[in-house]
Amino acid sequence: MAELKYEITEKIGVLSENAKGWTKELNMVSWNEHEPKYDIREWSPDHSRMGKGVTLSADELAELKELLAGIDLDSFE
């Protein structure tokens, strides 16, 4: 089975924690020793297991930041 190497190089923040202690986090993660990318993903309490997530380039995260800053989240509820 193929091996996926990863390293969380920067913990930026936690978005939520569920009843089992898994946390949804924004981090910088290096995949297979490539340059780290921004990453939003669920992790087990000891970060040995990961859930589904999405990686974002610096440009994509900057775009997301601008997008979120410009909208009223309550308007979508």
Add this chain to the structure above:
Amino acid sequence: MAELKYEITEKIGVLSENAKGWTKELNMVSWNEHEPKYDIREWSPDHSRMGKGVTLSADELAELKELLAGIDLDSFE
């Protein structure tokens, strides 16, 4: 094969577009007719196919917004 019903109920913004025209987007998406959730994901040009992504609750997106507003993205480069 199981069927996944989904509907993009609100297009909030596009984070990037790749060479094949797939776009990484922030939307509100209803999965299997449940209440829509925020969703960051890649979509094919006609939105008939989707890539990996992550769904976020309103609280998680608000947390992400606050997190991004408070950090200098350049500091992680």
